[in-house]
Amino acid sequence: MKQYIETNKERFLGELFSLLRIPSVSSLEQHKPDMKRCADRLVELLMEAGADEAAVYPTTGHPVVFGQKLVDPSLPTVLVYGHYDVQPVDPLELWHSDPFEPEIRDGAIYARGANDDKGQLFMHIKAFEFMMRQGTLKHNVKFILEGEEEIGSPSLAAWAKENKERLAADIILVSDTTMISESVPSINCGMRGLSYVEVKVTGPNKDLHSGHYGGAVANPINVLCDMISSLIDKDGHITVKGFYDDVVELSAEDRAKLSRAPFDLEEYKEFLDIKEVKGEAGYTSLERTGIRPCLDVNGIWGGYTGEGAKTVLPSVAHAKISMRLVPNQDSETITRLFEEHFKAIAPDYVKVEVTPHHGGNGFLIPISSPAYKAAEKAMTEVYGIEPVPSRGGGSIPILADLQRILEIDPLLLGFGLERDTIHSPNESYLLKQLFAGMEAIALFYRYY
Amino acid sequence: MKQYIETNKERFLGELFSLLRIPSVSSLEQHKPDMKRCADRLVELLMEAGADEAAVYPTTGHPVVFGQKLVDPSLPTVLVYGHYDVQPVDPLELWHSDPFEPEIRDGAIYARGANDDKGQLFMHIKAFEFMMRQGTLKHNVKFILEGEEEIGSPSLAAWAKENKERLAADIILVSDTTMISESVPSINCGMRGLSYVEVKVTGPNKDLHSGHYGGAVANPINVLCDMISSLIDKDGHITVKGFYDDVVELSAEDRAKLSRAPFDLEEYKEFLDIKEVKGEAGYTSLERTGIRPCLDVNGIWGGYTGEGAKTVLPSVAHAKISMRLVPNQDSETITRLFEEHFKAIAPDYVKVEVTPHHGGNGFLIPISSPAYKAAEKAMTEVYGIEPVPSRGGGSIPILADLQRILEIDPLLLGFGLERDTIHSPNESYLLKQLFAGMEAIALFYRYY
Numbered sequence: 001m002k003q004y005i006e007t008n009k010e011r012f013l014g015e016l017f018s019l020l021r022i023p024s025v026s027s028l029e030q031h032k033p034d035m036k037r038c039a040d041r042l043v044e045l046l047m048e049a050g051a052d053e054a055a056v057y058p059t060t061g062h063p064v065v066f067g068q069k070l071v072d073p074s075l076p077t078v079l080v081y082g083h084y085d086v087q088p089v090d091p092l093e094l095w096h097s098d099p100f101e102p103e104i105r106d107g108a109i110y111a112r113g114a115n116d117d118k119g120q121l122f123m124h125i126k127a128f129e130f131m132m133r134q135g136t137l138k139h140n141v142k143f144i145l146e147g148e149e150e151i152g153s154p155s156l157a158a159w160a161k162e163n164k165e166r167l168a169a170d171i172i173l174v175s176d177t178t179m180i181s182e183s184v185p186s187i188n189c190g191m192r193g194l195s196y197v198e199v200k201v202t203g204p205n206k207d208l209h210s211g212h213y214g215g216a217v218a219n220p221i222n223v224l225c226d227m228i229s230s231l232i233d234k235d236g237h238i239t240v241k242g243f244y245d246d247v248v249e250l251s252a253e254d255r256a257k258l259s260r261a262p263f264d265l266e267e268y269k270e271f272l273d274i275k276e277v278k279g280e281a282g283y284t285s286l287e288r289t290g291i292r293p294c295l296d297v298n299g300i301w302g303g304y305t306g307e308g309a310k311t312v313l314p315s316v317a318h319a320k321i322s323m324r325l326v327p328n329q330d331s332e333t334i335t336r337l338f339e340e341h342f343k344a345i346a347p348d349y350v351k352v353e354v355t356p357h358h359g360g361n362g363f364l365i366p367i368s369s370p371a372y373k374a375a376e377k378a379m380t381e382v383y384g385i386e387p388v389p390s391r392g393g394g395s396i397p398i399l400a401d402l403q404r405i406l407e408i409d410p411l412l413l414g415f416g417l418e419r420d421t422i423h424s425p426n427e428s429y430l431l432k433q434l435f436a437g438m439e440a441i442a443l444f445y446r447y448y
Numbered sequence: 449m450k451q452y453i454e455t456n457k458e459r460f461l462g463e464l465f466s467l468l469r470i471p472s473v474s475s476l477e478q479h480k481p482d483m484k485r486c487a488d489r490l491v492e493l494l495m496e497a498g499a500d501e502a503a504v505y506p507t508t509g510h511p512v513v514f515g516q517k518l519v520d521p522s523l524p525t526v527l528v529y530g531h532y533d534v535q536p537v538d539p540l541e542l543w544h545s546d547p548f549e550p551e552i553r554d555g556a557i558y559a560r561g562a563n564d565d566k567g568q569l570f571m572h573i574k575a576f577e578f579m580m581r582q583g584t585l586k587h588n589v590k591f592i593l594e595g596e597e598e599i600g601s602p603s604l605a606a607w608a609k610e611n612k613e614r615l616a617a618d619i620i621l622v623s624d625t626t627m628i629s630e631s632v633p634s635i636n637c638g639m640r641g642l643s644y645v646e647v648k649v650t651g652p653n654k655d656l657h658s659g660h661y662g663g664a665v666a667n668p669i670n671v672l673c674d675m676i677s678s679l680i681d682k683d684g685h686i687t688v689k690g691f692y693d694d695v696v697e698l699s700a701e702d703r704a705k706l707s708r709a710p711f712d713l714e715e716y717k718e719f720l721d722i723k724e725v726k727g728e729a730g731y732t733s734l735e736r737t738g739i740r741p742c743l744d745v746n747g748i749w750g751g752y753t754g755e756g757a758k759t760v761l762p763s764v765a766h767a768k769i770s771m772r773l774v775p776n777q778d779s780e781t782i783t784r785l786f787e788e789h790f791k792a793i794a795p796d797y798v799k800v801e802v803t804p805h806h807g808g809n810g811f812l813i814p815i816s817s818p819a820y821k822a823a824e825k826a827m828t829e830v831y832g833i834e835p836v837p838s839r840g841g842g843s844i845p846i847l848a849d850l851q852r853i854l855e856i857d858p859l860l861l862g863f864g865l866e867r868d869t870i871h872s873p874n875e876s877y878l879l880k881q882l883f884a885g886m887e888a889i890a891l892f893y894r895y896y
Contacts, residue, residue, distance in 0.1 A: 027756035087758060091655075151756055178660070192659060196757045205721035207539075207872040211640060211842025212626070214772050215684075215742025216733040218726035221767075222676065222745050229677035232670065236663075273653035276796040278666035285664040294663025297670050298760050299751035304768060308475035308599055309644045309805040310535060311770055311843075312746050312871055319669075320752060322759055324662050349724040357757040394659025395759075423760055424655040 001442040004130050005435050012126060013109075015045060016434075019084070019118045020102040020111040026062055026085035026151045035062040035147045038084045042145055043067065049125050050132030054143070059155035062147030066166070069132070070140045076448065077140040079169035079408065080128075081399070082121025082176065083149030086113040087423045094425035108420075108428040115429035116422035120175035120415060121145060123434060127441035139445055142169055146398070149176075152196070152358015153398035160405050169408055171371040173444070174399065175437060177392050177414030180261055182430075185379045185387040187372065188412035192293070193325035193362035194395035195334040199342060200353040201227070201317045210313040217313065218349035221302045224317040227345055231295055231321075236280035238295045238323070240341040246328045250291050261286060261388050271418070289393030295323045320357070324395060331359035331397065360397015363410070371411045371448060378443035379413075382436050413440065449890040452578050453883050460574055461557075463493060464882075467532070467566045468550040468559040474510055474533035474599045483510040483595045486532045490593055491515065497573050498580030502591070507603035510595030514614070517580070518588045524896065525588040527617035527856065528576075529847070530569025530624065531597030534561040535871045542873035556868075556876040563877040564870035568623035568863060569593060571882060575889035587893055590617055594846070597624075600644070600806015601846035608853050617856055619819040621892070622847065623885060625840050625862030630878075632710055633827045633835040635820065636860035640741070641773035641810035642843035643782040647790060648801040649675070649765045658761040665761065666797035669750045672765040675793055679743055679769075684728035686743050686771070688789040694776045698739050709734060709836050719866070737841030743771045768805070772843060779807035779845065808845015811858070819859045819896060826891035827861075830884050861888065 005012070024038040025031045039056040046054035046067035054067025062085065089099040089112050097103040102111035109119065124143070131137035144167060146156045160167055180186040203220035204213070233239055250258075263286050269277065279288035288294065302317030304310035325334055339354040346352040366372070367389050379387040392412065399410045415437035420428050453460070472486040473479045487504040494502035494515035502515025510533065537547040537560050545551040550559035557567065572591070579585035592615060594604045608615055628634040651668035652661070681687055698706075711734050717725065727736035736742065750765030752758035773782055787802040794800040814820070815837050827835040840860065847858045863885035868876050 027754070027758065029755075088752070088754060090752075090754070150758075194659075194759070196759070198757075203720075203722060206869060208720075208869075209842060209871045210744045210746060210770060211642075211772060211840070212737060212866070213720075214744045214770075214841060215736040215740055216725055216727045216841075217720060217722065218724075219744045221748050222680065222743075225673040225676040225745065225748075228670065228673040272651075272656075272661075272665060274651060274665065274797055276666075277664055278795070278797045279664045288664040289660060289662065292663055296658045296662045296667045296761055297673065297751065298658060298758060298762070299753045300669050300673075300765065301749045301753040303745065303747035304536070304538075305747045305749040305766075306475070306536060306538070307477075309646075309768060309770070310475065310598075310746060310871070311642070311644070313744055314746075317748065318753075320757060322658060322662075322757070324659060347724070347726070349722055349726045392659070393662060393664075394657060418660070421654055421656075423657045423758070 001127070001130050001439045005438060016119060016122050017102045019122065020113050021100055023100045024085050024147065025088050026148050027088060035085065039063045039065050039147060042084055045125050046143060049129035057159065059159050061155040064147065064156060064159055065145040066143065068140070068142040069137065071137055075139055077142065077169040079142045079144060079167060079172045080124045081172050081174045081402065082124065082145045083117045083147065084121070084145050085147045085150050086116065087150050091425060096426055107432065108430045110426055110428045112427050114427050115416045115420040116427065117149065117176045119429040119434055120437065123175060123415070123437040123441055127438050130442055131445060142167065149396065149398060152360065154358060156398050157401040157405060160402055164406060167406055172399070172402060172408050172410040174396070174410055174412050175414050176396055177394065177412045178416035178418060179414060180388060180390060182417060184262055185383040185385065186261065186390040187375055187379065187387050188392045188414060189367050189389045190327060190364040190391040191362050191399065192393055192395050193329060193331050193360055193400065194322060194397055195325060195331050195338060195359045196322040196357040197335060197338055198318065198320050198355045198357060202315060202351040203349065204315055207315050208313040210311040213313050218347070219313050220317040220350055221314060223347060223350050224302065224319060227342065228297060228319060230345060238293065240338050242337045243334065246330065247293060247326055248328045255287065258286065258290060258391060259284065261390055290391035291326060293323060293325050293329060295321065298322050324393065325362055327362040327364050329362070331361050335359055358397065360395060361400040362395065363400040363403055365409050365411065369409060371409070374444050374448035375411055375413050377447045378440045381443055382440045413444065449575070449578050449887045453886060464567065464570050465550045467570065468561055469548055471548045472533050472595065473536050474596050475536060483533065487511045487513050487595060490532055493573050494591060497577035505607065507607050509603040512595065512604060512607055513593040514591065516588070516590040517585065519585055523587050525590065525617040527590045527592060527615060527620045528572045529620050529622045529850065530572065530593045531565045531595065532569065532593050533595045533598050534564065535598050539873060544874055555880065556878045558874055558876045560875055562875050563864045563868040564875065565597065565624045567877040567882055568885065571623060571885040571889055574886050578890055579893060590615065597844065597846060600808065602806060604846050605849040605853060608850055612854060615854055620847065620850055620856050620858040622844070622858055622860050623862050624844055625842065625860045626864035626866060627862060628709055628836060628838060630865060633831040633833060634709065634838040635823050635827065635835050636840045636862060637815050637837045638775060638812040638839040639810050639847065639860070640841055640843050641777060641779050641808055641848065642770060642845055643773060643779050643786060643807045644770040644805040645783060645786055646766065646768050646803045646805060650763060650799040651797065652763055655763050656761040658759040661761050666795070667761050668765040668798055669762060671795060671798050672750065672767060675790065676745060676767060678793060686741065688786050690785045691782065694778065695741060695774055696776045703735065706734065706738060706839060707732065709838055738839035739774060741771060741773050741777060743769065746770050772841060773810055775810040775812045777810070779809050783807055806845070808843060809848040810843065811848040811851055813857050813859065817857060819857070822892050822896035823859055823861050825895045826888045829891055830888045861892065
C-alpha cells in the first residue's frame with residue numbers, strides 16, 4: 001500500500017479536497033443542497049474505487065450513501081461506517097484559512113471535516129480501491145455513510161432497520177476517533193453515550209428596564225446560572241436525581257489496565273493553557289473522560305450580547321446542556337431524569353422548558369474478538385508498537401444503535417490526534433496519519 | 449396650553465415623528481451619521497420654537513445640542529436636560545411595527561424613543577414654543593440635549609465643565625422618568641446609580657470537543673454560572689466584599705413616607721406574568737427598586753448558540769453585569785470592589801477579565817425646594833390630584849455629575865408609564881401623557 005500511496009498521493013489529495021470543499025453542515029438548514037452534493041460525490045468515489053453499486057438513499061433527514069463490493073458470500077463481510085456531515089464552523093474569525101478551502105500547512109490538511117469524518121472515511125475508500133486494483137480483496141465490503149452524525153443520527157437507525165439484510169456483515173469498521181498520541185497508537189474499545197437538552201428559563205413576559213425592576217423581579221439569567229450551578233456539586237458529582245443509578249463502577253483491576261495508557265498531566269495542562277484541571281473527585285483525568293459521566297453547558301445566551309452596555313432585565317435565558325454517559329446508562333432515561341430534575345428545582349418565579357436534542361447510548365466492545373486482534377496486528381505493523389486498548393470520551397450514539405439493530409460489533413480504528421481540534425476552528429488532519437491509516441486499514445483486511 | 453395643543457396637534461406629531469424616524473442608537477458605531485442628523489434636527493426645532501441660538505457642539509463622542517433664550521438676566525433660569533440617543537432595538541422580531549417608523553395605535557405612539565427620551569424632551573420644546581408665541585415666557589431657558597445617555601454619558605461631564613458659565617441656571621429640569629401610574633402622578637426625588645461591567649471567563653485556550661474533554665477540564669460557562677450564582681446569597685444580598693459599606697439605611701419614618709405610593713403586588717405580578725417576585729429579604733418591592741441596590745446579569749453568552757446541537761466545551765464565556773446603586777454608594781468604588789471580588793473568587797482553572805462599562809452615582813433632591821413646589825402645583829392642576837414623591841430605580845448617572853459640576857439641583861418631572869416598555873420591543877408613549885406633560889411643563893414655568 002505504501003508504494004500505491006506514493007504513486008497516487010496527488011490524486012488522493014485532490015479527491016479528498018473535493019469532499020472538503022463541500023460545506024456539508026448538517027445542523028444548518030441552508031446547507032441542505034450541499035448535503036446532497038456531498039453524498040453524490042461519495043457515490044462517484046465509491047464507484048471509481050471499484051464498488052459494484054453505490055447510490056444515495058433518501059431518509060426523513062439527510063440522505064445516506066450505501067455502496068458495496070460483493071466478492072463471495074462465503075467470505076467475511078466488513079461494513080464500513082462513516083459520516084460525511086460536519087460541525088458548524090463558528091467562530092469563523094478564529095480560522096486561519098477558509099474552513100471549506102482546504103490548505104496544507106506543516107504537513108497537515110486544514111479544513112472543516114479534514115479529520116471528522118471526511119478525512120477518516122476517505123482512508124477506507126482508498127484502502128478498498130488499492131485492494132481492488134491489486135486484486136487482493138478477500139472480503140465483501142459494504143459502505144454506509146451517513147449525513148447526520150453531528151446532529152445525532154436521527155434517521156439512520158430507521159433506515160438500518162429497513163435495510164437490515166442489505167447491511168448484514170461480520171464487523172462494523174469505523175474510523176471516527178483518535179489515537180492516544182502520534183507515538184502511542186490505540187484502539188477504542190468503548191465510547192460514552194450522550195444526552196443533550198436545550199433549556200429555556202422565562203421570567204417576566206417581556207424585557208424590562210433593569211433600573212425600574214432590578215432587585216424586585218427575578219432575572220432569568222441569574223436564575224439560570226443558579227440552576228446550572230446547582231447541577232454539579234463541589235466534588236464534581238452531578239446532582240440530577242437518579243443520575244448514577246445505572247453507572248457501573250469499574251473494578252480496581254480494570255482501572256489499573258486503563259491507567260497503562262500514557263498521560264502527562266503537565267503536558268495536558270500546557271496544551272490547553274490551564275493552571276488546573278477540574279473534575280469528579282477520586283478519578284484521574286483519563287478516567288473522568290473514559291469511564292465516568294459528566295455534564296457540560298455547550299452554549300448559553302440571554303439578554304443583550306452586542307457591543308457596549310444595555311440595561312435590560314431580560315425575559316428569557318437559554319442554555320444547551322449535554323451529559324456524557326457511560327455504558328449501561330440509558331440516554332432516554334437520563335434525558336427524562338434531567339427534565340424532571342430541572343423542572344423540580346425551578347423556583348416559583350420562573351417558568352422552565354426543556355427540549356431534548358439528540359442522544360444515544362455508549363457501548364463496550366470485546367478486545368478478544370478476531371477483528372480487534374487483526375486491528376492490533378495491523379497497527380503494530382504500521383507504528384512498530386502494540387496499540388493500547390482505550391476508552392473514548394466522545395459519543396457515536398448511532399454505533400450503539402447499529403450494534404443493537406444489526407447485531408454486529410463495531411471496531412473503532414481511529415487515526416485522529418488531539419492536535420486536530422475537531423469541532424473547533426482550524427480542524428486539521430496530519431498527512432502522515434491519513435496515509436498511515438490507509439496502510440493500517442489495508443493490513444487489517446489482510447489479517448482479518 | 450390645552451387650546452394651543454388642540455390647534456397644533458398634527459404639526460406636533462409630524463415634528464416628533466421626524467425625530468423618531470432617525471435611528472440614533474448611540475451604542476452602535478454604524479449609527480454615527482444618524483446621531484449627527486438627529487442633533488441637527490433638534491437645532492432646527494429649537495430655532496423654530498423661538499430660541500436665540502441653538503447649535504450642535506462636538507464632543508469626544510456623540511455631539512451635544514445646546515440652545516437658549518435669554519429673556520432677562522435678573523429672571524430665574526431653567527436648564528432643560530434631555531437626550532436624543534436611544535437604546536438598540538433587538539430583539540427586532542418582537543416589534544409589532546418598525547421601531548423607526550412611528551405608528552399610532554390605541555392612543556399611543558409606538559417607536560424606539562417614543563418615550564425615552566425623544567418624546568419626553570419634545571414636550572419641553574413645545575411648552576417653550578407655546579410661551580414664546582404667547583409672549584408669556586418669564587424665565588431664561590437653556591436646553592442641553594445629549595446623544596450619549598444610553599451609553600453612560602461619557603462626554604457630557606467634560607463638556608459641562610468647559611461650559612459651566614454657559615450652563616449656569618437655577619434648576620435642571622428633566623423629563624426622562626415615569627409616573628407611578630396614569631392616575632397617580634408622582635415626582636421623582638431620587639434615582640439609583642449604576643456600575644456596569646463586562647466579564648470574560650477563559651478556560652482552555654481553544655474550543656474543545658466536549659466528549660474528549662468533558663468531565664476532565666473546567667467548562668468556562670459552568671464556571672461563570674457558579675461565579676454569578678455566588679454573587680447573590682439566598683437572602684438576596686450581594687456578596688461582593690464591601691458592597692454595602694456606604695449604603696444608608698432609611699429611617700422607619702422615611703420608609704413609611706415612601707410606602708404611601710400605591711402598589712398592587714397582584715397587579716404587578718399579573719402585568720409581568722410571574723407567579724412570584726424575588727428580591728432582598730426584609731424589603732417591599734418598591735423599596736427593592738427605590739432604596740436598595742441590586743445586581744443583574746444584563747447579558748450572557750458563550751459556546752454554541754445556533755440552531756441544533758453542537759458538542760463543544762468552549763474556551764470562553766462572557767456576561768454583562770450591572771449593579772444599581774443607592775445614593776452615597778460611589779460608582780467607581782463599587783466597580784473596583786466588584787472587579788477585586790470577581791477576581792478573588794475565580795478558581796485556579798480559569799482566567800478572568802473584568803472590563804468596566806459606564807457608570808454613575810445616584811442622587812436625592814430636596815422636596816422642600818421652590819422647584820419641587822412649583823412642579824407639585826402644576827401636576828396637581830393637570831391631574832387633579834397631588835403628586836406622590838417617589839424614588840426611581842433607574843439611573844441617570846449624568847444628572848449626579850451635572851448636579852456636582854454645575855451646583856444645580858435636578859428636578860425629575862417624568863410622564864412615562866410602566867406600560868411604555870422603554871428599552872424593550874414596542875416602546876410606546878401615550879398621546880395623553882405627551883400632551884399632559886406639555887401642559888404641566890408650561891404650568892411649572894407659571895409657578896416657578
